[in-house]
Amino acid sequence: MSLQDDPLIQEIKSRLNEEIKRTSDWIANGSASTFEEYKKQCGKIIGFNAAIVVIDEAIENFTKDDDD
Amino acid sequence: MEQEAEYNLGEPDIDFILQAVSTAKAQGLTPEQMLDPAELAVYQGFIKKNDRQEPNEHYANLVDMLDDTVLDRLAGDVINWVRWDEESRRDWSQRESEGIRALGVSDKVSGGADFEGSSKVVHPLLAEAIIQFHARAMAELWPPEGPVKSIVLGDKTPERLAQAERVQDYMNYLYTEDMPGAFEEEDKLLFRIGLSGSCFKKVYYDPIVKKLCSRLIEPADFIVPFSATDLETAPRYTHRYREMHNTVMKKIANGYYTKPRKLSDPNNETYEYPEVKDEIDHTEGRQRVGMDDQRHTLLETYVDLDLPGFEDKKEGRLTGVALPYIVTVNRDDQEVLRIQRNWKPTDENKNSKVCVSHYGFMPGLGFYYYGLLHLIGGLATSATGSIRALLDSAMFYNMQGGYKSRDARIKGGDAPIAPGEWREVDSSFEELKKAFFPLPYKEPSEVLFKLLGYLDERGQKLIGTTDVMTGDANPNAPVGTTLALIEQGGKNFSAVLRRLHTAHRNEFRIVARLNSEYIPEEGYPYYISKGNKNIFPADFDDRIDVIPVSDPNIISNSQRIVQAQAVMDLAEKHPDKVDITEAIKMMLQAIRIPNYEELTKVNEQLAQLQQKAQMLDIQIKEAELSKINAEKEKTDAEKTESVLRGMFTATQTANLVATNPLIAPMSDSLFKSAGGKDYNGLPLIDMTQANPMQLKQNTSPGFPANPEQINNAQPAPEQPLEPISPEQGANAGIETQRNETLQ
Numbered sequence: 189m190s191l192q193d194d195p196l197i198q199e200i201k202s203r204l205n206e207e208i209k210r211t212s213d214w215i216a217n218g219s220a221s222t223f224e225e226y227k228k229q230c231g232k233i234i235g236f237n238a239a240i241v242v243i244d245e246a247i248e249n250f251t252k253d254d255d256d
Numbered sequence: 257m258e259q260e261a262e263y264n265l266g267e268p269d270i271d272f273i274l275q276a277v278s279t280a281k282a283q284g285l286t287p288e289q290m291l292d293p294a295e296l297a298v299y300q301g302f303i304k305k306n307d308r309q310e311p312n313e314h315y316a317n318l319v320d321m322l323d324d325t326v327l328d329r330l331a332g333d334v335i336n337w338v339r340w341d342e343e344s345r346r347d348w349s350q351r352e353s354e355g356i357r358a359l360g361v362s363d364k365v366s367g368g369a370d371f372e373g374s375s376k377v378v379h380p381l382l383a384e385a386i387i388q389f390h391a392r393a394m395a396e397l398w399p400p401e402g403p404v405k406s407i408v409l410g411d412k413t414p415e416r417l418a419q420a421e422r423v424q425d426y427m428n429y430l431y432t433e434d435m436p437g438a439f440e441e442e443d444k445l446l447f448r449i450g451l452s453g454s455c456f457k458k459v460y461y462d463p464i465v466k467k468l469c470s471r472l473i474e475p476a477d478f479i480v481p482f483s484a485t486d487l488e489t490a491p492r493y494t495h496r497y498r499e500m501h502n503t504v505m506k507k508i509a510n511g512y513y514t515k516p517r518k519l520s521d522p523n524n525e526t527y528e529y530p531e532v533k534d535e536i537d538h539t540e541g542r543q544r545v546g547m548d549d550q551r552h553t554l555l556e557t558y559v560d561l562d563l564p565g566f567e568d569k570k571e572g573r574l575t576g577v578a579l580p581y582i583v584t585v586n587r588d589d590q591e592v593l594r595i596q597r598n599w600k601p602t603d604e605n606k607n608s609k610v611c612v613s614h615y616g617f618m619p620g621l622g623f624y625y626y627g628l629l630h631l632i633g634g635l636a637t638s639a640t641g642s643i644r645a646l647l648d649s650a651m652f653y654n655m656q657g658g659y660k661s662r663d664a665r666i667k668g669g670d671a672p673i674a675p676g677e678w679r680e681v682d683s684s685f686e687e688l689k690k691a692f693f694p695l696p697y698k699e700p701s702e703v704l705f706k707l708l709g710y711l712d713e714r715g716q717k718l719i720g721t722t723d724v725m726t727g728d729a730n731p732n733a734p735v736g737t738t739l740a741l742i743e744q745g746g747k748n749f750s751a752v753l754r755r756l757h758t759a760h761r762n763e764f765r766i767v768a769r770l771n772s773e774y775i776p777e778e779g780y781p782y783y784i785s786k787g788n789k790n791i792f793p794a795d796f797d798d799r800i801d802v803i804p805v806s807d808p809n810i811i812s813n814s815q816r817i818v819q820a821q822a823v824m825d826l827a828e829k830h831p832d833k834v835d836i837t838e839a840i841k842m843m844l845q846a847i848r849i850p851n852y853e854e855l856t857k858v859n860e861q862l863a864q865l866q867q868k869a870q871m872l873d874i875q876i877k878e879a880e881l882s883k884i885n886a887e888k889e890k891t892d893a894e895k896t897e898s899v900l901r902g903m904f905t906a907t908q909t910a911n912l913v914a915t916n917p918l919i920a921p922m923s924d925s926l927f928k929s930a931g932g933k934d935y936n937g938l939p940l941i942d943m944t945q946a947n948p949m950q951l952k953q954n955t956s957p958g959f960p961a962n963p964e965q966i967n968n969a970q971p972a973p974e975q976p977l978e979p980i981s982p983e984q985g986a987n988a989g990i991e992t993q994r995n996e997t998l999q
Contacts, residue, residue: 218911226904227897 191247201240208236273299274573314601317594318566318581319514326564327592334557334585334592337481338494344482348624352452352476355629358382358636359451367637368644375647379639379708381715385628386450389749393446395813396753396806397760398439400850402428404764405805409798416799423800426771426791427764429784430468441472445615448474449756453617453627457759458495459766460611461774463512464503468770470763473497473612475624484623487614492559495612496587498551504586504593513584513593520588522550553587558598558608568606580608611770613763616755635715642708649704652697664691754808764802772796813846820846 191197211233220226273295280290287299319327342349359382368375397403404427406420431438441457448455456473477496484490501522507513560578562568568577580598585591599606616625629636666681673679681688772793779790810816820843827839837856844852913920 215907216910218907218914220904220907223901223904226907227900230900230903 191251197243197247201243204236204240208233211236315596317512317514317596318563319592319595321565322563322595328590330561330583330595331585331590331592334494334555334559334583335587335590337492337557337559338479338496338555338587341479341481341494345479345624349476351630355451355627355633358629358633358640359386367641369648373651375644375651377640377643377647379636379643379712381639381712382451382628382632382636385632385715386447389450389628389752390446392749393450393753393756394443396810397446397756397804398442399805399848401805402432403442403760403805404428404431405803407801407803409801419795420800422789422791422795423768423802425784425786425789426782426795427767427802429782429789430767430771431470434782435468435470436465438470441470445472446756448472449615449617449625449627451627451629453620453625453630454623455615456495457613457615457763458611459613459763459770461770463510464506468767468774470767478612480623486623487610487612490623492557493612494555494557496553496555499554501550501552504552504554507593516586516589516591516593518589518591519552519586522552522588554593555585555587557583557585558612559583560608563595579606609769610762611766613759613766615759617752619755632715632718635711635718639708639711639715642704642711646700646704646708649698649700653699656694656697658692658694660693661691664688750808753806757804757806757808760804760806761802764804768796768800768802813848816846817843 211229214220215226215229215233220229273291276290276295277287277299280287288296291299367378404424406424406427408416408420410416445455445457452475454475456475456478457470458473459468459470461467462469473495479494479496480487480490481492484493487493504513504519508515559581561581561583562576562578563581566579568575568579582594582596582598583592584594586593598609600609617628618626618631620626620630664681664683664687666679666683683691771791775791775793775796777793779792781788781790783789810819820839823834823839824843827834827836841852841856844855849855909923909926913923
C-alpha cells in the first residue's frame with residue numbers, strides 16, 4: 189500500500205478539502221461582511237491548499253528516498 | 257693455581273658476593289649463612305655505603321660527605337692535571353705571546369735593524385685585520401635589540417608562538433640588561449678570537465649575585481689535555497680563575513664552598529703567572545708590584561670521577577662507570593672547596609653538561625683554533641721589518657754622514673747645521689770639497705717599497721677585505737655586480753661568521769637550560785619596553801629553540817642593503833607578485849631604522865581605512881537592494897490586495913444580484929469592463945453592442961459603485977442576508993473568479 193493510500197493521510201486531505209469547500213461556500217454566499225473578514229477567509233483557503241500541497245510533496249519525497 | 261693465589265690475596269669481588277646473596281635469598285638463606293666472614297664484611301660495607309643518605313639537592317656540594325683522604329688526593333690530581341696540561345701546550349703559549357707582541361701595542365715588537373735612532377714603527381696589518389673583523393662581527397652578532405631569536409619546533413600553534421615570543425624577549429632582556437657584563441665580555445671575546453683564534457665563554461649561575469652570568473675565559477686560563485680535540489670528547493678541562501678573598505669568604509658563608517681547613521693569606525700566594533699574562537700586562541704598560549690584590553687562584557675542573565660512596569649503580573649493582581663532576585680546588589692551599597654533580601637530575605644516562613662555549617676563528621689541527629696572528633703574523637712581522645728598513649734608509653739618505661778631514665776649519669766645531677742656517681767658514685769652496693767625503697747612502701729602495709705593497713696586499717686578501725667593504729666601491733655599479741663582489745670578497749669572513757653563529761647558539765642553549773633550572777616555578781617578572789612580562793621555567797622546553805639573530809649567510813650590512821634594494825626593484829616592477837609593503841619593511845630593517853614598525857603602521861592604517869570604506873560601500877549597496885526588494889514586495893502586496901478587493905466587491909455584487917436578478921446584465925457588463933473573465937465560456941453581454949443608455953447607474957441603496965464606496969458604506973450586518981443559492985446567481989450571469997485549486 190502506497191503512502192498516498194494511507195487512511196490517515198486520506199482522512200487529513202479529505203478534512204482539508206472539506207474545510208476549503210465550506211469556506212468557499214461561505215464566501216460565495218456573501219457571508220463576509222467586511223473586506224478584512226473576506227481577506228481572512230481567503231487566507232484560510234490558501235493555507236489549506238498549501239497544506240495539501242506540502243503533504244503531497246512530503247509523501248513524494250519520502251517515497252523517492254525509500255526507492256533510493 | 258696462580259690465579260687462585262691472586263684471588264685469595266685480593267679483596268673479595270662484590271659482584272660475585274651480590275650474585276651469591278641473590279642465590280641465597282632465593283633458597284631462603286640469609287647472607288650471614290651464605291658468606292664467609294671476609295665476604296660478609298665486604299657485603300656489609302657495600303650496603304652501608306649505598307644506604308648513605310645523599311643530599312636532597314642534586315647540585316649540592318658533596319665535599320662534606322667525602323673523606324679527607326679522598327679529597328686531598330683529588331686536589332693533588334687536579335693540580336697535577338693542570339700542570340701537565342699547561343706543559344703540553346708550552347709552544348702554543350709562546351706563540352700567543354709573540355702574537356700579542358706583533359700586534360704593535362707594546363715596544364717589544366721585533367723586525368728591522370736595531371740601533372740607536374732606528375725606526376720603531378709597526379706595520380698595522382695585523383691590527384687593522386683584527387679591528388675590521390671585530391667591527392664586522394660585532395655588528396652582525398649583537399644588534400641593539402639583542403642577540404637572540406627563538407624558533408618554534410613543530411606545529412606553530414598560537415600558544416607556541418606566544419611561548420617563543422616570551423623566550424626571545426626574556427633572553428634578549430637577559431643579554432642586554434640583566435646579565436652582568438654580557439656585552440663587554442662579548443666585545444673582548446671578538447677581539448681575542450681575531451687575535452688568538454680560540455676563546456671561551458662560560459655561562460653559570462652565580463650564587464652570590466643570584467643571577468646568570470656570562471664570562472669570557474681567555475685561552476691562557478682554559479686548560480685542556482694535550483690529546484683533546486674538542487670540548488665534548490675532552491677527558492677533562494679546567495678553568496683557572498682568580499677570585500677575590502672576600503668573594504671566597506661569602507661563598508663559604510652561604511655554603512657554596514665548604515669551609516676549608518686552611519685559607520692562606522692571598523697576599524702570600526704563589527701564583528705562577530702564565531707567560532701570556534705577562535705579555536698582556538706589558539702591552540697595557542703595567543707590572544706587578546707586590547701581591548696585594550687579595551685574590552686566590554682557583555681551579556674549576558670538569559672531569560669524570562668514580563667517587564667512593566657516589567658510585568654509579570644499575571639495579572643495585574656497581575657499574576664502575578665514572579660520573580661527571582665539577583671540582584673546585586684552591587690551588588694555593590691544595591684543598592677542594594666544592595664538588596658538584598654535572599648531569600641533569602632527570603638524565604638517566606648521566607651525560608656531562610657542557611657550560612662552556614668554544615668560539616673559534618679558523619679550525620686548527622688540534623683543539624685550538626688559528627687566529628690572525630697565526631695566519632698573517634709572519635706577514636705582519638715582515639711588513640714591519642720592511643717599513644722600518646725603508647724609514648731607516650730614508651733617514652740615512654736625508655741626513656747623510658761621512659768622513660771629515662781634520663784640516664777643515666769650521667766655526668762651531670761638530671755641531672750639526674740647523675735647517676736654514678748658513679755658517680761661516682775660513683775655508684774656500686775647493687778646500688771644503690776636499691775636506692768632506694760622504695758615505696754612499698742610497699734613497700729608500702723602490703724594490704723594497706714594492707715588496708711592502710705586496711706583503712700588505714697578500715695580508716688584505718687573506719682577511720677578505722674588498723673595496724666594497726671599505727667604501728671604495730663604484731657607486732654606479734649594478735646591484736647584482738655589487739652583491740657578487742661583496743659575497744666573493746666576504747667568503748672567508750662568512751665561514752668565520754658561521755662558526756661564531758654556531759658557538760653563539762651553543763651558548764644560548766646553555767643559558768636556556770640554566771633558565772629552566774633556576775627560574776622559580778611561580779615565574780620571574782621582568783620589565784621591557786613592550787610592558788610587564790613574566791617568564792616561567794616551563795617556557796624553556798624542547799618545543800622552543802634559541803638561535804642567534806645573526807644570519808651566517810649575510811656578512812655585512814651592505815650586503816643586506818643591496819639584497820633589500822634588489823627586492824624593492826622587483827616589487828616595483830612586479831607589484832602583483834612581490835609585496836611592496838614587505839619589501840619596504842625589509843629595506844627599513846636593512847638600513848637599521850629604529851622602530852621601523854611605526855613607519856609601516858601608516859600603511860597598515862591606510863589599508864584598514866580603505867577596507868572599512870569598501871565594507872561601507874557594500875553595506876550601502878545591500879541596503880539599497882533591500883529597499884528595492886521591499887518596495888517590490890509592497891507593490892505585489894498592494895496588487896494582491898487590489899485583486900482581492902475586486903473579488904470581494906464582486907462577491908458582494910453577486911449577492912445583490914442574487915437578491916435582485918434584474919441588475920444581472922448590468923453587473924456582467926461592469927464585471928467585464930473591470931477585466932473579469934468568464935471561465936465557463938458563458939456569453940457575457942457585449943458592452944460595445946449594448947445600448948449605453950441601458951447601462952444605468954444602479955442607484956439602489958448598498959450598491960457599491962466603487963471600492964471607496966464599499967469602505968465608506970455602512971458595515972454589513974453580522975449575519976448577511978442569505979442568498980437563495982449561489983447557483984442562482986451564477987445562472988443569472990454572474991461569475992466570480994475561480995480558484996483552480998478549489999477543484
